[in-house]
Amino acid sequence: RKAAEAADLPQKARYTPPWADMSIIGIAGSSGSGKTSLAIEIVQSLNLPWVIILSIDSFYKSLTPEQNALAHRNEWDLDSPESIDFDLLVAKLLSLKQGKRTDIPVYSFQQHQRLEKTVSLYSPHIVVLEGILALHDPRVLELLDMKIFVEADADVCLSRRIVRDVRERGRTIEGTIKQWFRYVKPVFQKYVEPQRETADLIVPRGMQNKMAIQMIVNQTRQILKEKSIKHNAELERLGQQVDIY
Template sequence: MSGPSFAIGIAGGTGAGKTTVARTVAETVGEAVTLITLDNYYKDRSQLTFEEREEINYDHPDAFEWDLLREQLDALLTGQSIEMPQYDFELHNRTDERVTVEPSDIIILEGILALHDEAIREMLDLRVYVMTDADVRILRRIERDVVERGRDLEGVIDQYLETVKPMHEQFVAPTKKQADVIIPEGANRVALDLLIEKIQSELSDDSQRPDDADRERSVADQSMD
């Protein structure tokens, strides 16, 4: 690392294209990039049966272990490595595996609620919200969950109607107001190019980048239940 990390948060509804945006940024900016996926910070539910875990509302903010995410994001931004948890979507639970993640010039936090937590928002240098039509998002969600995660179609549709859609309206969509940049139509190429240009401009402007002393804050003091 040549200096303090530049932190980017990318939020948006399920199937909006957040991961595509994050990967495009990572492949294009020409800097070392660390990608943190919010999904890996779902709470450990080992004490519950598989059937009980299936009933959890995974689109509610309470499904995530925010304290751990704050602690680990803060560690990366102050030049420390972390042991990031891993999540298994078929088991609806964390695995025993941990992945060592090293700090880098750019840290990207990507997830539906990446802009939800105030303490985390304050750690971010750039906040991005990806907007995509709801019909497109549900089709992408169905394809991902059925094809990639082995779930049945009826279960995916039921989950979308019962929890995903209402949680999007209540918790995800409002975080658009917290964004510095809004990308319409998912991975819109023109908008992506403008975003990458903005990131490169920010990186080249040392006067706008905080030093390590500014990064060091008491995460515990900012913890939220």
């Protein structure tokens, strides 16, 4: 553009392709409330290409050897906002929004560490962003098209978490319960629950709530339809052929 100005050439109108106009649905809620299951249910119900689930768990910070030893004894806080690399999350969301191929970290719950490998995401139209603190960071909130808070009884959450942590995350029953009462529960009260205030929609009973899922799916389709109308109008206004490749 600067070169065009310098050469005194007519400036070309700017066109933003539809895939750069990615929509993000944020799902927050207690650990074990069923955020992942709700996200999967939304993706399946939408039944559209280019819809992906991005877990904020991928953005846990790696721990020092000392912190790691404490985490293995369930004596390290992995729930407060400081445990998440929100700067990196925001950078990756912005990169995806620009339609760029983006590498996402892979996190190991067994090792409490980010792994060497990454996964690449490329131009999704819809990202379902799920995590206990999905509605916490103001920069993330700015980027969200829909804000959802999932609710479930604390005893349901705890029992689900014990089963999952023992089966999938290499934990013991005693360790999971210790971590719950020392960190997960107090941090839920301090940071997770207040996100209800920010939510557009509070979903009781998670993925069992078919009515809520239908509303989310309808609203998402509406968002996509409006974007499509906007892009078509923009193309017409520009009155030029745009190659899509």
